[in-house]
Amino acid sequence: xxxxxxxxxxxxxxxxxxxxxxxxxxxxxxxxxxxxxxxxxxxxxxxxxxxxxxxxxxxxxxxxxxxxxxxxxxxxxxxxxxxxxxxxxxxxxxxxxxxxxxxxxxxxxxxxxxxxxxxxxxxxxxxxxxxxxxxxxxxxxxxxxxxxxxxxxxxxxxxxxxxxxxxxxxxxxxxxxxxxxxxxxxxxxxxxxxxxxxxxxxxxxxxxxxxxxxxxxxxxxxxxxxxxxxxxxxxxxxxxxxxxxxxxxxxxxxxxxxxxxxxxxxxxxxxxxxxxxxxxxxxxxxxxxxxxxxxxxxxxxxx
Amino acid sequence: xxxxxxxxxxxxxxxxxxxxxxxxxxxxxxxxxxxxxxxxxxxxxxxxxxxxxxxxxxxxxxxxxxxxxxxxxxxxxxxxxxxxxxxxxxxxxxxxxxxxxxxxxxxxxxxxxxxxxxxxxxxxxxxxxxxxxxxxxxxxxxxxxxxxxxxxxxxxxxxxxxxxxxxxxxxxxxxxxxxxxxxxxxxxxxxxxxxxxxxxxxxxxxxxxxxxxxxxxxxxxxxxxxxxxxxxxxxxxxxxxxxxxxxxxxxxxxxxxxxxxxxxxxxxxxxxxxxxxxxxxxxxxxxxxxxxxxxxxxxxxxxxxxxxxxxxxxxxxxxxxxxxxxxxxxxxxxxxxxxxxxxxxxxxxxxxxxxxxxxxxxxxxxxxxxxxxxxxxxxxxxxxxxxxxxxxxxxxxxxxxxxxxxxxx
Numbered sequence: 030x031x032x033x034x035x036x037x038x039x040x041x042x043x044x045x046x047x048x049x050x051x052x053x054x055x056x057x058x059x060x061x062x063x064x065x066x067x068x069x070x071x072x073x074x075x076x077x078x079x080x081x082x083x084x085x086x087x088x089x090x091x092x093x094x095x096x097x098x099x100x101x102x103x104x105x106x107x108x109x110x111x112x113x114x115x116x117x118x119x120x121x122x123x124x125x126x127x128x129x130x131x132x133x134x135x136x137x138x139x140x141x142x143x144x145x146x147x148x149x150x151x152x153x154x155x156x157x158x159x160x161x162x163x164x165x166x167x168x169x170x171x172x173x174x175x176x177x178x179x180x181x182x183x184x185x186x187x188x189x190x191x192x193x194x195x196x197x198x199x200x201x202x203x204x205x206x207x208x209x210x211x212x213x214x215x216x217x218x219x220x221x222x223x224x225x226x227x228x229x230x231x232x233x234x235x236x237x238x239x240x241x242x243x244x245x246x247x248x249x250x251x252x253x254x255x256x257x258x259x260x261x262x263x264x265x266x267x268x269x270x271x272x273x274x275x276x277x278x279x280x281x282x283x284x285x286x287x288x289x290x291x292x293x294x295x296x297x298x299x300x301x302x303x304x305x306x307x308x309x310x311x312x313x314x315x316x317x318x319x320x321x322x323x324x325x326x327x328x329x330x331x332x
Numbered sequence: 333x334x335x336x337x338x339x340x341x342x343x344x345x346x347x348x349x350x351x352x353x354x355x356x357x358x359x360x361x362x363x364x365x366x367x368x369x370x371x372x373x374x375x376x377x378x379x380x381x382x383x384x385x386x387x388x389x390x391x392x393x394x395x396x397x398x399x400x401x402x403x404x405x406x407x408x409x410x411x412x413x414x415x416x417x418x419x420x421x422x423x424x425x426x427x428x429x430x431x432x433x434x435x436x437x438x439x440x441x442x443x444x445x446x447x448x449x450x451x452x453x454x455x456x457x458x459x460x461x462x463x464x465x466x467x468x469x470x471x472x473x474x475x476x477x478x479x480x481x482x483x484x485x486x487x488x489x490x491x492x493x494x495x496x497x498x499x500x501x502x503x504x505x506x507x508x509x510x511x512x513x514x515x516x517x518x519x520x521x522x523x524x525x526x527x528x529x530x531x532x533x534x535x536x537x538x539x540x541x542x543x544x545x546x547x548x549x550x551x552x553x554x555x556x557x558x559x560x561x562x563x564x565x566x567x568x569x570x571x572x573x574x575x576x577x578x579x580x581x582x583x584x585x586x587x588x589x590x591x592x593x594x595x596x597x598x599x600x601x602x603x604x605x606x607x608x609x610x611x612x613x614x615x616x617x618x619x620x621x622x623x624x625x626x627x628x629x630x631x632x633x634x635x636x637x638x639x640x641x642x643x644x645x646x647x648x649x650x651x652x653x654x655x656x657x658x659x660x661x662x663x664x665x666x667x668x669x670x671x672x673x674x675x676x677x678x679x680x681x682x683x684x685x686x687x688x689x690x691x692x693x694x695x696x697x698x699x700x701x702x703x704x705x706x707x708x709x710x711x712x713x714x715x716x717x718x719x720x721x722x723x724x725x726x727x728x729x730x731x732x733x734x735x736x737x738x739x740x741x
Contacts, residue, residue, distance in 0.1 A: 147480075148480045148546075149481050149482065150478045151478040151481045151483040151484050152475070152477070152478050153478045166476075169468070169471060169475070170468070171464065171469055171471060171472075172463045172466075172468075173464075174403035174404065175483060175543070177400070177403035178543075178550075179546040183400075186400050187398075187403060189391060189392050189393030189398060190393045192388065192389065275549075277549060278549065279548045279549060283546045284546075286548065286558075287482055287542055287545045290482065293538075294539075297535055301531040301534060302531055305427070306527060308431050309430070309433075312433025313433065315433060316433055316435075
């Protein structure tokens with residue numbers, strides 16, 4: 030490449046501008062780029078029998094209190110939500126399958142590919158790991174609860190009762206995964222409703238199941254592009270809303286929604302001061318001219 | 333002026349008595365504090381301070397009505413989100429007077445800056461009360477900065493702007509203390525400080541709106557808009573103008589004895605000048621809110637209850653005060669301009685409440701209503717602000733100029 034002075038200057042100018050704008054862009058990318066090997070779970074709700082073994086395994090793995098009413102199907106009467114001491118709940122669907130079977134779905138943190146909570150966290154207490162889990166650093170969180178404001182699935186829960194409260198949610202068993210183990214819930218699932226693996230592979234798997242059994246599934250993978258995509262993917266033969274999976278979630282990744290506003294910051298920082306200084310110079314000059322003209326008139330008056 | 337003459341014996345008895353106790357003995361000064369207004373303030377503080385202690389002792393759950401569905405209450409919506417908007421008078425007037433050279437507004441510059449400074453200090457106070465573990469607030473600056481977060485930018489801006497406001501107000505304190513050299517040095521930095529202040533304000537006033545860009549589906553579609561940062565920025569200017577009009581009218585009455593008879597201030601004329609600005613800014617704001625509605629294409633929602641609430645906000649608290657301002661300027665009615673100013677302030681409060689509380693989680697069954705403790709705490713924070721404002725205005729050259737520093741930067 031021939032490099033003359035002009036192109037060198039151009040390059041320098043571009044580098045300078047990119048440096049300012051890029052500072053924000055590169056840090057964003059580190060949150061957004063999920064590794065190709067990122068893990069996920071495929072939930073096939075047509076296989077789930079509602080045994081709640083996953084709930085018990087979750088409580089044990091995370092040292093939480095035992096799930097309420099173990100082994101009692103009456104627990105499905107009311108819709109339950111996760112809480113600071115319950116990271117996952119199995120919900121009974123409001124609709125039955127075509128064959129009249131009950132349908133169930135386990136809900137927990139979806140571990141978004143580009144999580145709103147992590148990108149909005151001011152102290153990086155929530156972080157997206159390249160392996161898939163959105164992890165929480167208890168020693169960083171200052172308790173602004175913005176993660177709860179932005180999470181489209183209503184996942185993060187807060188320890189309001191504590192004087193030094195923390196956010197609580199499913200960890201995707203990140204510690205177990207580091208040791209090469211599968212998440213506790215997926216390991217214990219007896220019906221094969223939960224399948225742990227590479228998210229990319231699970232997407233293929235989900236599509237294959239839908240295509241090879243026409244009519245057996247709703248033609249959609251929940252989580253493929255909800256909030257820009259989630260690590261947990263669901264397939265079902267009843268509408269997803271009936272399984273307490275929120276409908277109408279924005280398809281764009283959430284951090285993208287705030288990108289425009291954030292990318293304006295370097296422009297305001299670089300353009301506002303010279304613009305304001307320019308206006309100040311104009312107004313000062315105007316005052317000076319006005320003062321001079323005023324003096325001139327006064328002098329004329331004296332004559 | 334000789335520096336010797338201006339230098340008081342800072343910690344000496346006579347200076348203290350003259351400058352802190354208005355020349356009275358401590359006993360006489362203490363007795364002069366027994367007034368109905370102070371009695372009300374005392375009742376609020378007596379209820380509020382134990383409430384705050386209770387909140388830190390027993391946690392947020394015991395003191396507030398916050399829930400897993402509604403993690404933000406009035407401590408965020410009012411103390412922080414409204415607080416920042418209502419403190420916008422500082423940068424608005426500073427920009428008009430110093431950058432645009434509108435010298436006519438000089439008499440209201442210092443009260444506006446003081447309101448802004450105390451406003452931001454109280455935003456920080458409110459934030460500390462609301463945060464689960466406020467002692468970790470500094471983490472975002474040096475330990476684990478969340479550089480991708482809108483809040484990271486807001487945090488830096490508010491932190492820096494609080495210092496900028498401190499510097500902008502410092503001349504009044506320095507004149508009062510008679511620290512001539514530092515006062516002169518600060519005077520030479522005025523323009524730079526104010527440019528920095530306007531830039532920081534542009535950034536964080538708009539970014540407060542950007543908080544809610546990641547809440548589609550939770551914030552009602554009539555309020556959710558990709559233009560939220562622009563709405564928040566433009567309305568912060570109108571909030572600044574409205575606050576300055578209301579606050580100057582109130583303090584003109586309350587601090588009448590502080591006014592300088594040698595330099596009479598025509599507050600009506602200033603108010604009418606501000607009214608013109610208010611009319612233009614509010615009309616522009618009204619128009620961009622309409623553009624937001626057109627962009628969302630959700631005209632169907634106007635026919636719902638939420639639509640009526642939305643129309644009340646944009647017609648009753650944006651368009652109406654805009655027209656009232658214009659009418660007041662034309663009729664030369666400062667009284668009407670003050671009514672419009674009050675409507676503007678209420679409109680911005682209504683908007684911030686709508687975005688962060690009322691139209692947020694609109695489709696959820698579990699709605700939030702503040703607990704008595706939350707209301708008392710917010711009231712206490714405002715009361716503390718008013719008391720400090722009064723303490724300062726009664727002592728430092730705020731509503732009048734220091735005789736030695738007339739017309740100085």
